Amino acid sequence: MFLKKEIENIFFGIKIICSALILLIMLTLFFYMGFVDFNFNAFPIEETFEIKKKYDVNVLDESPKSKLVKYGFELFQNTSSYIGAGIDDSDKVFSGNNLTCSNCHLLAGTKPFSASLIGVVRRFPQYRGREHKLGTIQERINGCMERSMNGKMMTVDSYEMKALVSYLKWIGRDAPEDGKVFGQGFMEVKLPNRAVNLENGLMVYKAQCVLCHGSKGEGIKGLNNKAYEYPPLWGPDSYNNGAGMSRVITAAQFIKGNMPYGVTYESPILSDGDAYDVAGYINQQKRPIKINLELDFPDLNRKPVSTPYPPYADEFSLKQHQLGPFQPIIAYYKQKFNLIKKK
């Protein structure tokens, strides 16, 4: 009786070991035959993901001009500590949230395809559809200040504005005359020919984003409890609904080439469809509302198709402008006005 039970146990053990061995052999075989694909290079090594020597402000001297550049860099990297909602000197409060410029323009504005700002000063003045006029670099910076930072305009002659422009000039010192450089804007994403799938967006969020950005998109603050280690994606301390990032197409492109943190345009992890869905999911959540948005785009034909707020120069619904499918809207403007729209 006793013996039989022991023999049974031994046989059971052997079975488990054999099954595990077979599974291991099969997995190894599949891996070599290419059925199972582990991407060991998904996270690029540290060296390719840091600010290049060429853009390190520490090489600069202590002249007033260099000091302005260095302060511009500081402002760009730690925006909320200098001009954020929580500082003591209320005259210096410009940004309405605690994001930093480099939360979206990664590696202090030098990372390719995260709206790299190398050469940007030379790309201005530039026609801007949102205002329907030629805009200056200062106006463009204020555009991000009022929307991405949910804040208020800095005057052109303020020390802060001068510092930011000086820093951006400095990182673009070797850019060509027209300011056009590799890595401007964002990676292209092939838009699925369907509306955003919010359920899949939530699934992608839970699998790939929640760890750093939190289940309520609230982000995670660092030790000093002021600046974010991981910035919020929605809620009261995020970008407002007038920001470029609040457009699904723009957000999908940013996410594809930059998130989860560590990916580059050379090593994206998300499929185009997943980037599109998670972008839609984020932008359907509550965020600060910008006033007077109806004044944007005096020439309504210039409004990007995924602008999430009305009015529009077409009959497509608000929902379709927020969540797609965008192909019919793009086709409409092509056919009616011969306008090629990409965002």
Ligand code: HEC
């Ligand atoms: C929430 C994300 C976000 C933050 C924060 C942000 N930006 Fe931007 N910025 C964008 C996006 C998105 C674009 C491109 C918009 C578009 O495609 O129309 C952009 C564009 C720009 C441009 C024009 C780039 C070009 O190639 O023409 C400048 C200059 C700029 N931002 C400066 C700043 C500065 C300075 C700050 C901090 C005060 C800042 N941004 C903060 C998202 C952000």
Ligand code: HEC
């Ligand atoms: C490992 C941590 C990590 C993960 C995972 C991650 N992020 Fe981020 N994310 C960051 C950090 C850090 C920044 C700011 C980058 C900087 O300042 O250099 C950021 C910035 C952003 C921004 C722009 C800034 C803002 O607050 O709006 C967006 C949008 C974003 N992430 C979306 C996503 C999405 C979507 C995913 C999932 C697909 C994701 N992130 C996964 C760490 C992460």
